[in-house]
Amino acid sequence: MTPASDRRAAEALLAFWAEAGVEALYADAAIDRLAEGAERLRARARPTPPPPPPTPIRPARPGVPNIDIAAALAQAHQLAASAQTLEQLGEAIAAFEGCPLRYEGARQAVFYRGVVDAPVMVIGEGPGADEDAQGQPFVGRAGKLLDRMLAAAGLTDRVFITNIVFWRPPGNRTPTPAEQAVCAPFLERAVALVKPRMLLLAGGASAKAVLKRDEGILAMRGRWFEWKSTDGALDLPAMPTLHPAFLLRQPAAKKKAWQDLLTLTERLDRQGRPA
Secondary structure, three states, rough: OHHHHHHHHHHHHHHHHHHOOOOOOOOOOOHHHHHHHHHHHHHHHHHOOOOOOOOOOOOOOOOOOOOOHHHHHHHHHHHHOOOHHHHHHHHHHHHOOOOHHEEEEOOOOOOOEEOOOOEEEEOOOOOOOHHHHHHOOOOHHHHHHHHHHHHHHOHHHHHEEEEEEOOHHHHOOOOHHHHHHHHHHHHHHHHHHHHEEEHHHHHOHHHHHHOOOOOOOOHHHOEEEEEEEEOOOEEEEEEEEOOHHHHHHHHHHHHHHHHHHHHHHHHHHHHHHOO
């Protein structure tokens, strides 16, 4: 056929399909649907290959022993309750083997620093590298900033400083709920032994763990909450505030943390005045 006859044939074919109601072309090349269907039938007839062997389940964090959290929590309650002094409580924490963090590279347990009968207990998140090396909480850059802020607010000799967990989380990550839970009995016992008048919760992880709330720290900071011990014997006002490490990253937020300290100090001094 000549090019002219090819064109006329194509035009006739297009006219035929247009009269049949075809208004769109879905592919540039024809598809043999019969051959496609036959291939599908052949594929169904082939035997299904066996599934690959299951991947062995490996612990998420190699080197961490399998710890029964329920048993560890019961042991933590027992050890904490038996401690009659802060020294005994520190020894109980150091001997406790039920927290997974102690097997993830931490050098030692980090318990507290400050005044043992302080009216304010500052509770942070967990030890960092400097704290892990020196055995005391808040001694690195964030701790030095905290000390300066406490001094400016007149709280230097009025605070007991600790954390919600007592071993350094690897990479300074947030402690897991299980890690927080097994350390909670020791923290609660510390509150009972120190007998503070109020709690200052530094950072979102601390505020959420202690107050059992889900709000972010920016929503909670500067507000008063009531903390109650598990047995209901203790009931203390608690204020969340921004963590000093956050303030080092966001210096503009220091004003908010300073306002929180002033609010806490004003309430503390008001409670100390004679009626």
